[in-house]
Amino acid sequence: MLASLRMNHKRMIMRLAIVVIAAVLSMQVIPGLSVAAAWPSASPLLSICAAVAERAVSLVSLVGLPLLVLALLRGRWFCHHMCPTGCLLIWVGRLSRRHSAMRRFPVLGPGLCLVMLGSALAGFPLLLNLDPLVQFNGFFSVWRGADWTWVDGLPALSLIILGLITAIWPHLWCERICPLGALQALLGMAGKTCWHVIGRKPAPQPVPGEAIRAETPDVASPDTLELETKCPRRAGEMDTGRRAFLILVLGAVLGWMLKRMGIHCPGPDGLIRPPGAVAESMLHGLCSRCGSCMRACPEGIIIPDRGIGGPGSLLTPRLDFSERYCNEWCQVCTGVCPTGAIRRLSLEAKRALSIGTARVDRNRCLAWHEAQYCMVCHEFCSYQAVRIVEHNGVNCPEVDEKLCRGCGACQGHCPAGTPRAIVVHARVQAPCYSKEIDNSHLPV
Amino acid sequence: MKSLISRRQFMTGLAATAVGSVYLPRMAWSASGSEPVIYVVHGSDPGRMLAAGIGRMGGWAGFVKPRQNVVLKLNAAWASLPEQGGNTSPALVECCIQECLRSGASAVVVPEKSCSNPKDSFERSGIGAAVKRAGGRMYSPERHQFQRVAIPRGVKLKEADVVRDVLEAPCLINMPVAKSHGGSTLTLSMKNWMGSVYDRGYWHAHNLHQCIADFSSFIKPSLIIVDALRILTTGGPQGPGKLAYPNQLIFGTDPVAVDAYAATLFGKQPFDVLHIKLAHDMGVGCGNLQQVRIVRVEA
Known part of the structure; x- marks a missing residue:
């Protein structure tokens, strides 16, 4: 039966399954599995940035390890086969009549990835919300409760925007902007280089001006992602290593500046954060706005900030005590944060x-x-x-x-x-x- | 000379006045027209104490009708442990439900609108498990399970949304725990009804003591059993606080008399607690312990 299914159908079923599994994890249907609820940390980009910014490797950041290894071995294999956002965007992309991304649009992915890593080095990671797993989680984690307001829906916005972009320019996000994809490509190249160094073989040099297809290209499929496009190097341009280094430094400087500008101490009108939240200045960067804590809270008192705490605080979790309160016997939100912006706390520690x-x-x-x-x-x-x-x-x-x-x-x-x-x-x-x-x- | 009234008429009138002045006030206090009686059972085992108290009151058959529901209003308001005294003792609850079912009740329903999160309250108080073991059904009423009723004699509380099961109960048992309270001084049987109404905030904002008395003028439980095995003398109603151990259960049908006695366990005069005084003055029951027959039972 399975063998008789066409390749396209098999792929379709697999993607559907992945989207469903990811949605189930995002909606935290399985009770008692707080690490599973922190599944966006499966993204190596998120877990690396969080671990670097916090100068600590937490249990949650280890969740990113399998994909990190996978990327070292197989490059962007995950993008093709397992990324739930990618699966969704492929379907959305079919709405468009265009068949490929905008040719002239610059490849931003590696740059964004380096800015994120650089700012994480400075202790204030930026743009964590650009991680596709975070965006997916944000979309599916906001649907809860009867007393739902538009503010609760804000974390869903980024995936919706992504969908709109893809409906107009298919593949644009996955090929040229997605920082997670870029990180995996970089890791894949690094892995290959290491492999060849160990094996004492010359590493394959990318041919300038040609698109390097992914390791497992499927030419027959119409929705093959065209990946790792490398722009031709014009005369007088910097070499890749130097450019990468400068972007990294740029990210670090940006992160450092924003951290300095951040609010170090909440004033009388500061926001009340969930228990275990890191210091205000750190939270603005480290929070990926994935919405997991808001979804997890059984009382529904964690809501996204509408910018009351300043523009940097937009969509970060804050507590709303207008109807309900933080239950003495609950510490659920402290166990679901994929970046450690809300630290894990024991019930005793939370009560104190x-x-x-x-x-x-x-x-x-x-x-x-x-x-x-x-x-x-x-x-x-x-x-x-x-x-x-x-x-x-x-x-x-x-x-x-x-x-x-x-x-x-x-x-x-x-x-x-x-x-x-x-x-x-x-x-x-x-x-x-x-x-x-x-x-x-x-x-x- | 013809007198206005004859000697015989005078004597009859005098006798009638004497009888009337002695008995009429007492008749006003209770609907049955007899002196209110409360049974104070002292002991160590809640099961035996419950059996002794109910035995003195004529047995379960007087309260529980075969093939009818029993609605038990206990106190499981807080997510605190049984030994902290914030909620009714689960051992007592379990015995009571078992006895009701054994007496032929078709079901024992336990609606409780707790203050803490219902799940935590039912779990941590041990009452959820006790009700389940005994074969009762406990639930936290949703908005649609309340029904608006008028309180005809209410001074401040003219209407209230009350749990439908409580209103329609053929046999309604009130089983509060005695403890201190910041607003109502003490939480006894009359205050316990706040766990069956939807909008408690209104009571707090509109003379809490009067609202408690008003609601008691409306609700008529078949039986009141106050859990005074251990009482929170400070830190109530939630606790933790200082505990005293009177090891008593107080049985009765007059809520004011029962509460008046329970107040003495805290070293208070009954009328020190304003809602007991108000309820007494409204004629809900008798709060003057000199006019209450207190039967002490050792179990």
Whole structure:
């Protein structure tokens, strides 16, 4: 049966399967598999950039290892056979009447890849959202819940834009822009060179002016990706190595500059980040905007930032306590980040972590202002951070900032209307110590 | 000289007034017209205590009708552990459901709108598992499972969205845990109904104590069993906080009398708790413990 299927059909079925599997992973249908939820880190580009930027190899970044090895051995094999974004774009590309990418469009992939790596070296990776696996994940991770707003859908935008580009100019993305494809091509060339060095054979020199087809070209297929196009080298142009080095340096300088410009410390109006999020200045770069944490949050309180935290913070995860709050017994979001922008935390560490500080507005508080027997905030606080103060014979709330974790339970349940009388404000995330332990000597 | 009333008329009138002044106020406190009775069972094993208390009240047959549902309103509001005292004791819940089913109830339904995430509350409190083991059905009501009702005697609370199962229950058992509370001073049987209404925020914003009393004027449980095995004296309603161990279960049908007694376990006078005073004044029940017959049982 299988043998009787035409080659095209087989390929079609395989692509469909890959898209479905990737979509299932993105939508985090399988419960309890947090590393599987961080599957965009299977992209070696993402995991290399994250590991380089963090100066640490985490468990999640090791997920990128198989594809790294595959690229060393087989170059862009992944692009042809396994990239879910590529599979989708092939189908979208068939909508167009054009058969090939714009010939005159420059090959940006290697440059983008080098800028990403360079900026990662400077500790502030740029353009991580250009990784096709991130874009795929972003699209499929946003469909959740009934109370869905357009803000929740923002991470899906990049794949939609990619689809539109491909519908007009098929193959343009895969051939000329995709940085992951370019990285694999570079790795493939490096692998081949190494192989020949080890085998003491001369490495094959690319012939200038000719398109080098991928290692496993399928000429019969109409949707063969034309890959690794190399522009002819004009007279007076720099050689490839020098150009690559300069682009790398450019990326590093850009990353360094943007990191310096980043907000080092959230002010009173800073955003409340998910528990375990890296420092604000780092987060803007390291977050790939893949939407995994937003998808993972069972309470649905992680939403993409609309740019409230500045342009650099666009689409990064922030917490919204208007309806629900960060559950004491949950640390799911800390396990699904593919880049480590949200670090893995044990439940105990998460429960001890303060991500914000609640403050009572006495002019709005029903107890302070209207002498109501309210104390909902005190009732809901799991950390005994709301103290009772008697005022005019009525119990009134006061926040103990040393105990407040900023979970937002008080804010979401405050019956004082909008704005709430108790609101969580951002702070630099730090562990909180209970009253039993004297930590007065430690900086808070 | 002809007197206005005869000696016999005077004597009859005097006797009637005397009888009336003694008994009429008591009749006003309870619908049945008799003195409210509560049964305070002290012991160590919840199963035996439950059997002793119900035995004194005439057995399960008086409450559970064969082939009818029992709706149990317990307290599983918080994702805290059984020994922390934030929720009804799971051992007690399990015994109660088993007994109800053994007495011929077709099903025991346990609706609970918890404060913490329902999954965590049911799991960590141990109640979800206890209900399942005993053969009951516990659920967290969705928006569509509430029904709007008018509270005719309500002063502040004129209407409320209440879980339909609670409204339609042939046998409704209220099984709260006694604990302290920042807003309502104590959480006892009357406060426990907040776990069956949709909009709790309204109560907090519109005189919580009055709303609690108002709702109690509306809802009539068949039986009240207050879990005072261990009580949170501080840090309630969620805990953790300081615990005391009265090792008691309080049985009754008059919510105000039951709550009035339970308040004394916290070292308070019943009328120190405003909603007990308000409910008493509204005639929901009798909060004056001098007029309540307290039967103490050792199990």
